[in-house]
Amino acid sequence: MTPVLEARDLAKTYDTGGAKVFALRGIDLSIESGEFVAITGPSGCGKSTLLNLLAGLDRPTSGQVWLDGERIDQLSETELARLRRRKVGFVFQFFNLMPTLSAAENVELPLLLVGRGRKEARRSASTLMSDLGIGDKQDAAPAQLSGGEQQRVALARALANSPDIVLGDEPTGNLDSVAAREVLTLLRAARDRGQTLLLVTHDARVAAAADRVINLRDGLVSDQTELQPARPVAFPFDGDSG
Amino acid sequence: MRPLFLALLADDSRYGYELKQSLEQEFGEMLPAMNAGQVYSTLARLERDGLVVGRSVEGDSRRKRMYELTEAGQAELSSWIEAPVPGARLKDEFFMKFVVVVAAGLAAPMKLIERQRREYLQSLRDLDAVLADGGKGPTAELMVEGAVLHLKAGLEWLDLIEQRLAVGAESA
Ligand SMILES: Nc1ncnc2c1ncn2[C@@H]1O[C@H](COP(=O)(O)OP(=O)(O)OP(=O)(O)O)[C@@H](O)[C@H]1O
Ligand SMILES: [Mg+2]
Numbered sequence: 001m002t003p004v005l006e007a008r009d010l011a012k013t014y015d016t017g018g019a020k021v022f023a024l025r026g027i028d029l030s031i032e033s034g035e036f037v038a039i040t041g042p043s044g045c046g047k048s049t050l051l052n053l054l055a056g057l058d059r060p061t062s063g064q065v066w067l068d069g070e071r072i073d074q075l076s077e078t079e080l081a082r083l084r085r086r087k088v089g090f091v092f093q094f095f096n097l098m099p100t101l102s103a104a105e106n107v108e109l110p111l112l113l114v115g116r117g118r119k120e121a122r123r124s125a126s127t128l129m130s131d132l133g134i135g136d137k138q139d140a141a142p143a144q145l146s147g148g149e150q151q152r153v154a155l156a157r158a159l160a161n162s163p164d165i166v167l168g169d170e171p172t173g174n175l176d177s178v179a180a181r182e183v184l185t186l187l188r189a190a191r192d193r194g195q196t197l198l199l200v201t202h203d204a205r206v207a208a209a210a211d212r213v214i215n216l217r218d219g220l221v222s223d224q225t226e227l228q229p230a231r232p233v234a235f236p237f238d239g240d241s242g
Numbered sequence: 243m244r245p246l247f248l249a250l251l252a253d254d255s256r257y258g259y260e261l262k263q264s265l266e267q268e269f270g271e272m273l274p275a276m277n278a279g280q281v282y283s284t285l286a287r288l289e290r291d292g293l294v295v296g297r298s299v300e301g302d303s304r305r306k307r308m309y310e311l312t313e314a315g316q317a318e319l320s321s322w323i324e325a326p327v328p329g330a331r332l333k334d335e336f337f338m339k340f341v342v343v344v345a346a347g348l349a350a351p352m353k354l355i356e357r358q359r360r361e362y363l364q365s366l367r368d369l370d371a372v373l374a375d376g377g378k379g380p381t382a383e384l385m386v387e388g389a390v391l392h393l394k395a396g397l398e399w400l401d402l403i404e405q406r407l408a409v410g411a412e413s414a
């Protein structure tokens with residue numbers, strides 16, 4: 001089985017004039033179709049950098065990125081944009097919503113870009129937004145929304161096309177536990193439909209929902225954990241009978 | 243378990259099996275089958291300490307005993323109710339193991355941390371499945387939510403231990 005997404009010895013160095021920042025220092029990663037993978041690690045360890053490279057939003061200093069058996073790190077911007085529209089949904093850490101469009105229009109955009117009709121796009125957007133508990137915010141401008149609401153709009157936009165791969169950078173980072181659970185439910189449903197999920201998260205509950213948790217440290221993979229299906233929970237009522 | 247028994251006896255005297263039934267009703271599946279032996283040995287200890295008295299009931303052919311609170315039992319119950327349970331949890335099984343095993347050089351600290359992180363993550367997954375299932379009742383759900391928060395704290399603590407380890411390694 002070919003992995004749907006692969007990083008080979010991936011490195012990224014930021015050169016800002018002053019000292020160089022070695023954000024990624026040789027990452028090997030292989031994600032199978034339908035897998036739900038979480039990436040965790042301390043702030044600054046390179047999670048967003050990795051996700052951006054995997055999505056073709058930025059280019060590596062060295063190493064390769066393979067998407068669906070195709071090497072993408074050397075493609076042109078146009079080719080990358082086309083590939084992303086077809087295959088990838090991306091939830092940015094800081095949302096990146098179009099400020100001049102309404103919430104619903106933001107969600108419809110990826111659908112319109114692949115040639116869906118306006119009515120159909122509107123319907124899909126509406127359903128998704130309701131599922132995420134922001135059905136009443138469709139006409140609001142992004143600036144009128146709370147952080148958590150913007151985050152859910154960004155998620156709806158990423159899921160709109162039912163992309164093969166959903167990449168999320170802290171998709172529950174601004175949510176309270178109730179909203180986080182709604183988001184998680186939706187993401188699980190996406191996975192159950194066979195979509196591949198790769199989520200950067202600080203939220204242990206999101207990580208625990210994944211099939212595999214990859215821990216990054218200083219630009220390297222420091223640990224990988226395969227989680228088992230949930231085990232039955234025994235409720236030991238503290239055994240002290242004395 | 244002892245103060246729970248005292249609380250259940252607060253309003254009325256009861257048979258031992260009634261105490262068991264009340265606890266089962268309150269906690270549902272969270273309570274593993276408590277055998278009659280445990281119930282009666284707890285009651286016997288409470289009686290020995292003068293906190294309850296058991297009386298045989300006239301005309302009850304089963305010769306079961308009915309238990310009620312003594313004044314000392316009342317007092318013990320009141321002070322249990324008034325005192326909050328301790329907030330600081332300085333006892334931690336993993337941490338004691340970690341300190342001793344690492345000091346003796348019996349295992350690599352990172353291996354211990356990683357294994358523990360796995361266990362916490364898997365436990366979190368197990369508990370979330372209980373919540374997703376529903377059907378356990380509100381008391382059980384609250385208890386599980388509490389356990390989830392403790393696990394999240396445990397995971398954060400592992401991160402902190404790991405960070406200190408890295409700092410220690412740098413300055414060494
Ligand atoms: N555009 C950039 N220019 C220079 N340095 C950058 C740039 N983007 C990121 N970095 C640096 O690269 C490192 C990795 O950053 P990255 O954003 O990938 O971290 P992260 O793991 O996503 O952190 P967080 O959890 O805080 O979001 C950091 O040291 C950061 O300062
Ligand atoms: Mg980041």
